[in-house]
Amino acid sequence: MKLLLSTSNIVGAGSLLRLSPKSKSNAEFISSLRANFADHSGVEDIHVNGDGKVKKPSYKTWTRKTDDTLEIPSLDFTNTALQEEREQYDITVKLFYLPGASIEKRATQTREAIELVLKELHIPSIDLLIVSFPGIYFDEQEACPDKLSTRGPVEADPEPLESQLQAWSTIEQLRDEGVVLKLGIAEFGEERLESLLEKARIPPAVDQINLRDCCSVPKDLMALAKSKKVELLVHNDCSNILPRGTVRELLGQGPDGAGVLAEPSKAGDKRKSLHGEEQTNGRCNDCLEGNVQPQWVVKYTAVVRNRGVIENKGYFAAAELTG
Known part of the structure; x- marks a missing residue:
C-alpha cells in the first residue's frame, strides 16, 4: 500500500511569508505534517476515558483510501488555487528521491509528484524543477x-x-x-x-x-x-528529508503520532490503543501493520513576482507499506 502524506499550504491563511533564510526544510516539513494531521484528525475531540486512557478519533475518519493508496489526510483540491493569474508567479518545485526507495519506479513517481503540485495550485506548468538524488x-x-x-x-x-x-x-x-x-x-x-x-x-x-x-x-x-x-x-x-524512523513516529501510536500505524508486535501485550480500541500483541485492531519505506518528497513554492512574497508553499510525500 502507498501512503501519501501532505502538509497543505503552510503559509497562514490570509498571510504571506516574506522571503528570508529558513531553518532546514526537514524541521519545517516534519512540523508541518504533524500540524496538518492534527488539524484534520480533530484534536479538539480528544478526551480521557474513565480509565484514564486517551482516545482519539480513528484515522479512518480523516484519511481516504483510493485503490491501493491511503491519503493522509484526505486530499481536497477545491480551494487551493492561487489568488492571481499564473503569469504573476515564480513556481519552484524540488523533488527528493530518498535513500532505499525504488529506482525502477522513479519515472512514474516523478510524474505523480508533479501532477499533485499542478492539481494543488491549479496550474498547467511550473517554472523550475530541481531534483535531489540520495x-x-x-x-x-x-x-x-x-x-x-x-x-x-x-x-x-x-x-x-x-x-x-x-x-x-x-x-x-x-x-x-x-x-x-x-x-x-x-x-x-x-x-x-x-x-x-x-x-x-x-x-x-x-x-x-x-x-x-x-x-x-x-x-x-x-x-x-x-x-x-x-x-x-x-x-x-x-x-534525506524523510527518514524511515520519522515516518513511523509521525504515523505511529506515540503521543505525537497520528495513530495510523500499529505498534511493533510485543508478545503477550494487550492494552488500549490511542483510539481506545483493544490491542493484541501490541497491535491496534484497525491500524495498519508492516514495514515503511519512504519513496520521495516534493516541495513546492509559489512566489508573487512583483511583491517578492511566498503565497503558497507545501509538501507531498510518499511511502510504501509492505507486510
Whole structure:
C-alpha cells in the first residue's frame, strides 16, 4: 500500500511569508505534517476515558483510501488555487528521491509528484524543477576537503550516473511537454556536473548547492557553471528529508503520532490503543501493520513576482507499506 502524506499550504491563511533564510526544510516539513494531521484528525475531540486512557478519533475518519493508496489526510483540491493569474508567479518545485526507495519506479513517481503540485495550485506548468538524488553531498566532493561535515552519518551511497540519467530522461520529457520550463539538480560538484552536462540531452539550468561547511563556491565549479550557463543557487535542505524512523513516529501510536500505524508486535501485550480500541500483541485492531519505506518528497513554492512574497508553499510525500 502507498501512503501519501501532505502538509497543505503552510503559509497562514490570509498571510504571506516574506522571503528570508529558513531553518532546514526537514524541521519545517516534519512540523508541518504533524500540524496538518492534527488539524484534520480533530484534536479538539480528544478526551480521557474513565480509565484514564486517551482516545482519539480513528484515522479512518480523516484519511481516504483510493485503490491501493491511503491519503493522509484526505486530499481536497477545491480551494487551493492561487489568488492571481499564473503569469504573476515564480513556481519552484524540488523533488527528493530518498535513500532505499525504488529506482525502477522513479519515472512514474516523478510524474505523480508533479501532477499533485499542478492539481494543488491549479496550474498547467511550473517554472523550475530541481531534483535531489540520495547519497550526494556537495561538501564531500572537491568543494571543501579540509572541512568537517556537520551532516552526520552517511545515509546512502552515491548512485552511479547511469541511474541518475534514467531519472533525468523523465525530467527531460516533462520539459519537452511544457510541464516544466527549467531543469535543475542539487549538490552536484564540478566533476558530477561536467559528467551530466556531457550526457544529458537537456542540460540543467540550475545547480543548487549547500555551503554548510564552506564559505565560498569552488573556483572550478564557478568556471564550469559560467561556461555552460548553469546558475548556482544555495540551499539548506536536508538530503534525506524523510527518514524511515520519522515516518513511523509521525504515523505511529506515540503521543505525537497520528495513530495510523500499529505498534511493533510485543508478545503477550494487550492494552488500549490511542483510539481506545483493544490491542493484541501490541497491535491496534484497525491500524495498519508492516514495514515503511519512504519513496520521495516534493516541495513546492509559489512566489508573487512583483511583491517578492511566498503565497503558497507545501509538501507531498510518499511511502510504501509492505507486510
